[in-house]
Amino acid sequence: MLGIGTLAKKVFGTPNDRKIKATRPIVEKINALAADFRALSDEQLIEKSQEFKARLEKGETLDQLLPEAFANCREAAQRALGLWAHDTQLMGGIFLHEGNISEMKTGEGKTLVATFPAYLNGLTGRGVHVVTVNDYLAKRDAEWMSKVFAALGMSTGVVYPQQPEAEKRAAYACDITYATNNELGFDYLRDNMKSELNQMAQRDHYFAIVDEVDSILIDEARTPLIISGPAQDRSELYKSLDLVIPELSEEHFSIDEKTRNVTYTEAGNEFLENRLLELGLLQEGHSLYDPESATLVHHVNQGLRAHKLFTKDKDYIVRNGDVVLIDEFTGRMMAGRRLSDGLHQAIEAKEGVNIQPENVTLASVTFQNYFRLYDKLSGMTGTALTEADEFMEIYKLGVVEVPTNRPIARLDEDDAVYRTAREKYEAIVEEIKKAHLKGQPVLVGTTSIEKSEMLSQMLQQVGLPHNVLNARQHEQEAQIVADAGKLGAVTIATNMAGRGTDIKLGGNVEFKIMEAIAADPEGNPDHIREKIENDHKADEEAVKAAGGLFVLATERHESRRIDNQLRGRSGRQGDPGRSSFFLSLEDDLMRIFGSERLDKVLSSLGMKEGEAIVHPWVNKSLERAQAKVEGRNFDIRKQLLKFDDVMNDQRKVIFSQRREIMEAQDLSEIVQDMRYQVIEDLVEEYMPPKTYADQWNTTGLKAAIAETLSLDLPVVEWADEEGVDNDDVEERIQNAADDLMAQKLASFGPEAMRQIEKQILLQTIDTKWREHLLTLEHLRSVVGFRGYAQRDPLNEYKTEAFQLFEGLLDSLRTEVSKTLSRIQPLNEEQQQLLIRQLEAQRAQMDQAAAVPEAEEAPTPLNPDFDENNPESWGNPGRNDACPCGSGKKFKHCHGAL
Numbered sequence: 054m055l056g057i058g059t060l061a062k063k064v065f066g067t068p069n070d071r072k073i074k075a076t077r078p079i080v081e082k083i084n085a086l087a088a089d090f091r092a093l094s095d096e097q098l099i100e101k102s103q104e105f106k107a108r109l110e111k112g113e114t115l116d117q118l119l120p121e122a123f124a125n126c127r128e129a130a131q132r133a134l135g136l137w138a139h140d141t142q143l144m145g146g147i148f149l150h151e152g153n154i155s156e157m158k159t160g161e162g163k164t165l166v167a168t169f170p171a172y173l174n175g176l177t178g179r180g181v182h183v184v185t186v187n188d189y190l191a192k193r194d195a196e197w198m199s200k201v202f203a204a205l206g207m208s209t210g211v212v213y214p215q216q217p218e219a220e221k222r223a224a225y226a227c228d229i230t231y232a233t234n235n236e237l238g239f240d241y242l243r244d245n246m247k248s249e250l251n252q253m254a255q256r257d258h259y260f261a262i263v264d265e266v267d268s269i270l271i272d273e274a275r276t277p278l279i280i281s282g283p284a285q286d287r288s289e290l291y292k293s294l295d296l297v298i299p300e301l302s303e304e305h306f307s308i309d310e311k312t313r314n315v316t317y318t319e320a321g322n323e324f325l326e327n328r329l330l331e332l333g334l335l336q337e338g339h340s341l342y343d344p345e346s347a348t349l350v351h352h353v354n355q356g357l358r359a360h361k362l363f364t365k366d367k368d369y370i371v372r373n374g375d376v377v378l379i380d381e382f383t384g385r386m387m388a389g390r391r392l393s394d395g396l397h398q399a400i401e402a403k404e405g406v407n408i409q410p411e412n413v414t415l416a417s418v419t420f421q422n423y424f425r426l427y428d429k430l431s432g433m434t435g436t437a438l439t440e441a442d443e444f445m446e447i448y449k450l451g452v453v454e455v456p457t458n459r460p461i462a463r464l465d466e467d468d469a470v471y472r473t474a475r476e477k478y479e480a481i482v483e484e485i486k487k488a489h490l491k492g493q494p495v496l497v498g499t500t501s502i503e504k505s506e507m508l509s510q511m512l513q514q515v516g517l518p519h520n521v522l523n524a525r526q527h528e529q530e531a532q533i534v535a536d537a538g539k540l541g542a543v544t545i546a547t548n549m550a551g552r553g554t555d556i557k558l559g560g561n562v563e564f565k566i567m568e569a570i571a572a573d574p575e576g577n578p579d580h581i582r583e584k585i586e587n588d589h590k591a592d593e594e595a596v597k598a599a600g601g602l603f604v605l606a607t608e609r610h611e612s613r614r615i616d617n618q619l620r621g622r623s624g625r626q627g628d629p630g631r632s633s634f635f636l637s638l639e640d641d642l643m644r645i646f647g648s649e650r651l652d653k654v655l656s657s658l659g660m661k662e663g664e665a666i667v668h669p670w671v672n673k674s675l676e677r678a679q680a681k682v683e684g685r686n687f688d689i690r691k692q693l694l695k696f697d698d699v700m701n702d703q704r705k706v707i708f709s710q711r712r713e714i715m716e717a718q719d720l721s722e723i724v725q726d727m728r729y730q731v732i733e734d735l736v737e738e739y740m741p742p743k744t745y746a747d748q749w750n751t752t753g754l755k756a757a758i759a760e761t762l763s764l765d766l767p768v769v770e771w772a773d774e775e776g777v778d779n780d781d782v783e784e785r786i787q788n789a790a791d792d793l794m795a796q797k798l799a800s801f802g803p804e805a806m807r808q809i810e811k812q813i814l815l816q817t818i819d820t821k822w823r824e825h826l827l828t829l830e831h832l833r834s835v836v837g838f839r840g841y842a843q844r845d846p847l848n849e850y851k852t853e854a855f856q857l858f859e860g861l862l863d864s865l866r867t868e869v870s871k872t873l874s875r876i877q878p879l880n881e882e883q884q885q886l887l888i889r890q891l892e893a894q895r896a897q898m899d900q901a902a903a904v905p906e907a908e909e910a911p912t913p914l915n916p917d918f919d920e921n922n923p924e925s926w927g928n929p930g931r932n933d934a935c936p937c938g939s940g941k942k943f944k945h946c947h948g949a950l
């Protein structure tokens with residue numbers, strides 16, 4: 054008897070079926086237009102795009118244009134690539150346009166699918182971003198699909214790391230831009246460190262089509278992209294300061310042991326000013342009280358702390374030229390940990406060892422938050438259904454399962470489970486041999502570089518020729534992939550051969566043609582092409598007869614999706630193929646997550662040496678284990694996202710403020726508002742509302758006004774006047790401050806003033822924001838402990854983060870008002886100098902921004918570092934990215950051994 058659910062599905066269809074059904078009429082419309090578009094000349098296809106744009110202008114919607122635009126794109130792809138898009142590909146394209154995730158099985162041609170919505174949405178001129186997981190794919194897809202877009206009169210750009218600025222801007226200015234998630238995120242951060250609008254690379258966050266969406270929005274969702282800097286070399290400063298510090302004596306300063314703060318006496322200040330002037334660290338006519346001296350003072354403080362508060366062999370030791378901190382609680386060395394804000398450098402200077410560059414976080418964003426910036430988001434993947442709930446909950450993205458064009462002919466075998474890893478690998482070698490002998494190409498999936506190389510050795514021992522595809526062979530990637538589908542080929546790969554690896558049965562014909570032409574430079578290229586194409590057909594048939602590509606996986610991954618991706622290298626576009634997983638009870642997943650029951654059942658079966666268990670029940674049980682892990686990971690991500698959200702909202706405010714400042718023609722109003730707010734706050738603090746005159750602290754107010762606004766005002770006298778209340782005082786201060794700024798405006802001139810205001814605003818925002826980021830980080834690590842006090846850490850965090858943010862805005866206003874009140878009318882030359890200095894500071898930041906680092910990227914401080922030589926890696930953390938460059942965590946890669 055059918056269950057109610059199953060019955061209902063039979064009668065009404067699943068929601069997925071209904072979505073598919075709803076697109077059928079649109080697909081029919083596109084099909085019906087095919088003949089019309091085929092009749093158009095190449096020029097007319099381009100003219101169609103112009104026509105569509107004009108119709109959009111006149112008010113037609115993208116939805117209305119969709120059938121014609123898709124028909125045009127289909128025809129263009131046919132002409133440019135010789136590929137006639139299947140109906141299922143059109144469907145996938147429609148779902149993308151509607152802002153869904155199109156789940157299309159591996160090998161169904163998703164690269165082409167993306168061109169349809171990219172073209173349609175590109176007609177708006179707002180720029181569509183097609184997002185891939187690596188630079189190789191971005192480049193490959195852009196090159197491949199640019200032919201289609203060119204045939205439609207649309208421009209295609211590709212963005213890549215370390216691209217010259219102008220070229221990058223041009224790439225973003227294109228109708229369709231291919232880029233990796235990394236580069237998009239970094240460009241966004243870098244843009245928000247620029248000081249001129251025309252330096253910004255990205256123009257809009259309109260529509261993104263994310264390929265391998267699960268990998269980007271789920272696996273890597275929380276990877277923060279971090280720009281750190283300025284890795285500016287200040288070693289000379291530290292060294293010079295280190296000469297001065299020991300000269301300070303007790304009369305010069307006092308130290309608060311508890312807060313570890315230092316303050317100088319008048320004598321100390323005078324002494325320091327003179328010495329710093331002598332050393333050229335302080336400029337003639339400047340004092341340590343000038344705001345420009347803040348950095349210098351900070352470093353003097355750090356130097357003093359290094360000398361007076363940090364003791365060698367107690368707080369730190371010097372080992373191999375490094376200052377290594379000692380944990381005060383455990384007495385253990387904390388290798389690799391560095392004190393921040395220049396303190397570590399100050400200690401290095403004190404010990405006379407090499408001073409290592411400092412790094413501060415300038416900006417950061419997670420992928421999750423970056424991609425939520427887009428007006429419309431969509432994605433493609435072979436395998437999303439396992440995470441459908443998460444997509445909906447976090448990104449409001451629906452997942453639609455698009456049927457395959459042709460039935461899948463791949464045979465997915467049940468897992469074979471061996472007792473030990475050794476038996477497993479022996480069986481694998483046997484299996485590869487068997488397939489190889491009958492000519493069936495084999496792709497062997499391994500989980501780490503080490504394992505791929507170990508297996509390679511085993512194959513060498515039995516004399517089996519093969520290729521290895523891992524991060525080390527990354528240059529030959531295209532060639533290895535091109536050969537992997539040839540008769541009898543054996544390719545061992547890490548999970549680099551997952552997403553996007555397109556293995557053609559019989560080999561890649563274009564590569565074969567290129568090789569043949571290169572080998573026979575005298576020959577006629579057309580003849581060579583024809584001959585190779587014919588030979589290739591025979592090769593392809595031979596491989597198909599041998600059973601197509603055999604994917605042999607040597608382990609299961611924590612996530613089912615990764616396993617499916619590997620399987621999907623075989624059986625593409627309805628090709629024959631086969632996939633099989635060889636496992637052992639010693640595999641990580643089996644050891645850690647396989648249920649005890651599984652263990653018991655397997656051992657009670659009394660497996661013999663070399664024998665495997667093959668049973669659907671084992672697969673089910675493993676899948677349950679995987680689902681458990683996936684579920685747990687989802688919960689962790691969800692919780693973390695809530696924390697991220699807090700900072701994200703604040704970042705949006707800050708970045709939009711920056712943008713406003715960059716766009717503004719006149720900033721005087723913004724700074725005036727800031728100034729007024731500062732004044733209001735001060736008056737409120739010293740002359741609180743609803744208090745009597747004798748409760749006012751007018752001398753305090755006078756001093757505060759002098760400090761923050763550089764104004765010497767008779768506040769005390771004003772307050773004594775008959776009938777004067779706090780509002781009157783506030784107004785008088787406002788007027789005096791306005792007068793001061795008016796004088797400055799007159800002496801600087803409006804253009805210079807605008808420049809100065811802008812630079813000071815941007816710079817202060819950036820500095821304050823950076824400090825704030827750090828504080829939030831700290832806050833986040835402390836709130837965890839409050840859980841004990843029956844309070845919800847997330848709520849605590851939210852409240853305090855909000856307070857901190859208010860504090861940030863307060864101090865921002867104060868700082869800007871203070872700095873502006875102190876700028877001095879300069880002569881032309883000095884003025885130029887100041888502007889240049891400010892610009893140089895910014896340029897320095899931009900430069901720092903040009904070398905982004907992913908948080909977990911290895912920072913090879915060691916000059917002997919060689920990613921191919923594990924000996925040279927030192928001791929990477931288990932959660933660090935593996936130094937081999939595989940992109941996986943160390944513990945899942947080389948560290949897993």
Ligand SMILES: Nc1ncnc2c1ncn2[C@@H]1O[C@H](COP(=O)(O)OP(=O)(O)OP(=O)(O)O)[C@@H](O)[C@H]1O
Pocket residue numbers: 136137138139142157158159160161162163164165435551552553554555621625626
């Ligand atoms: N309409 C079509 N007709 C014939 N071949 C097609 C068509 N569309 C795509 N292909 C071919 O299918 C192969 C797979 O395409 P593509 O790499 O885009 O697949 P995919 O869906 O992205 O796979 P995956 O991401 O799982 O690797 C390519 O060789 C492509 O040329």
